[in-house]
Amino acid sequence: MFEKLVEPILNPLLILHPFWIVLIIALIVSVIITVIYKLMTDQDLMKTLKAEMKEFQKETKELKDHPEKAMDVQQKAMKTNMKYMGLSMKPTLVTFIPIIIIFGWLTSHLAYYPIMPDQEFMTTATFKDASGIITIEVPDGLNIISNNAQTITNNQAKWVLKGPPGEYLLEYEFEGNKHTQELLITDELAYKQPIKPIKNSKLKSLNINNEKLKVLNLFGWKLGWLGTYIIFSLIFSMLLRKWMKLA
Known part of the structure; x- marks a missing residue:
């Protein structure tokens, strides 16, 4: 802020x-x-x-x-x-x-590194003691490479997406409840918060899998x-x- x-x-x-x-x-x-x-x-x-x-x-x-x-x-x-x-x-x-x-x-x-335009990236929903189906809906312009409905396996569900530059709002639906997460696709050093915790639900978090940015390599560290x-x-x-x- x-x-x-x-x-x-x-x-x-x-x-x-x-x-x-x-x-x-x-x-x-x-x-x-x-x-x-x-x-x-x-x-x-x-x-x-x-x-x-x-x-x-x-x-x-x-x-x-x-x-x-x-x-x-x-x-x-x-x-x-x-x-x-x-x-x-x-x-x-x-x-x-x-x-x-x-x-x-x-x-x-x-x-984090940004999500680059037209680069495939993953978004993950993480659960605790959950099973069943979770779906994702994306705005026009974004492409879902995998199915929009995913079966929860080992307390996770994953989707592969890609799209042009822009700001988007991803919508996930699980057990009748909808949750949203902001997404930024850009070639600049910018991104939305990759991890969104979810309260009072078996769904614990929504993650955009931005790669962590490493600034300095100090003898392998x-x-x-x-x-x-x-x-x-x-x-x-x-x-x-x-x-x-x-x-």
């Missing part, structure tokens, strides 16, 4: 490969967070507190044979750490909502947008904080 607020800014990035989209967004967000952190914190105080925490850690190690004295030092360290965390929390709260909105946009565009974003964000944040000499 709120991701529409950032669409005018971020949608132009959709002409790029997902790897570059995530990298650019991670860099921009890291710069914004780092600048806000610097502006909203007293860096001299933060550095003093950080130095105190290191000193307390050193004292605690030296007093390992004196538990009572070590406990006193740990309590002082805890108070200093809480003060440091409190000062760090203010800029975090300021940037929290914008980051959530950006994450919503990324989820809407980079979690294939990551989606979130894992890729976290890696880039950590790298950029460390470099920026070091460059700006932040506590």
